Amino acid sequence: MSAMPSRRAVVLGAAGAGIGAALPATRAYATGGGDGVPVGTPPVLLTEQATRRLLVLDPRRRVWDPEADPSVVRWAFSPVGDPRYEDLLPDVSWVYPCEAKVRLHRRRTYVLTTASFGFVAVVEHPTGRRYWGTAIGPGDDLFNPHSAEILPDGNVAVACSTGARVRLYAASQGPRATRFAEAELKGAHALHWDRARQVLRALGDDELVTYAVGGTAARPTLERKDAVGLPVGTPGKTPGGHDLFPVAGRRGRLWVTTNAAVFQYEPKGRVFVQDFAGAAEISRKSVKAVGDDPRTGQVLTTVPEPGLGETWWTTTVSVHRPESAYKLVDGGIYKARWWLPY
Secondary structure (H helix, E strand, O other), X not given: OOOOHHHHHHHHHHHOOOOEEEOOHHHHOOOOOEOOEOOOOOOEEEEEOOOOEEEEEOOOOOEEOOOOOHHHEEEEEOOOOXXXXXXXXXXXXXOOEEEEEEEEEOOEEEEEEEEOOOEEEEEEEOOOOEEEEEEOOOOOOOOOEEEEEEOOOOOEEEEEOOOOXXXXXXXXXXXXXXXXXXXXXXXXXXXXXXXXXXEEEEXXXXXXXXXXXXXXXXXXXXXXXXXXXXXXXXXXXXXXXXXXXXXXXXXXXXXXXXXXXXXXXXXXXXXXXXXXXXXXXXXXXXXXXXXXXXXOOOEEEEOOOOXXXXXXXXXXXXXXXXXXXXXXXXXXXXXEEEOOOO
């Protein structure tokens, strides 16, 4: 996804006032059952760009229509109008939210989020409290922060796709910490902290890169250690790495999506494979997000559909193993994740 600055006025005008809502944590963890949904299915976290919100939605309902039935929303977040994020200029930086993933850090649950026009934050769930945040070139997509990851020391890495760089912020030093280290990476799209190997992995247009993190929490450093080329879908064209996410049902492996397909990366063999169950249905072009639920075996993916407000939007969250789907009425979904704090 590459947001277009020329559309900014249109997007901002259509979005309306932001929200910041949090329901009790017990509701956010309600699981599926009924309407053909397997028992134990976790809620779904998604980036909803049409209304500029993050939403956690009820997995027991196949069709979500928050306007007609607000009860489908278990948790929602927008920094617009929230004084805790005012300095990040969310009116102009919180445009096209493009990442949302849930992480556990020091016994607290956080949602990591980025938006194409500069907003980056680690948001405590369910309070909406700001752990840390920044705005990178707010109001434009010249940097386009596309993903984030929190490290064990509390620092936060950010992948900037248009800006072609990975930054590591000293977020452990406070909610408004600004110091960072950075490394260049063409098309930086996604990040994952490898706990077993204690390295940061970053997905770019052409390669999966491994970085060593050094220095101190207050003055971190990034050092490129290794890289593996992505599988080429079309000869002569960039693979276009997009999503990078841990395989919950197979420890050590990582989901990797490109412009052409979906793979799993096996670090031991340094290979990209498609030997996973349901590969024929899961792997297809332009998958923006992928993840599995280890309890039920279900896999979520999002793929753009035609005829919506932006070419990268969808109203559908595809579910595999078995095949089914969720639908968000009037939605502009970019990514969807199972609500699985990691």
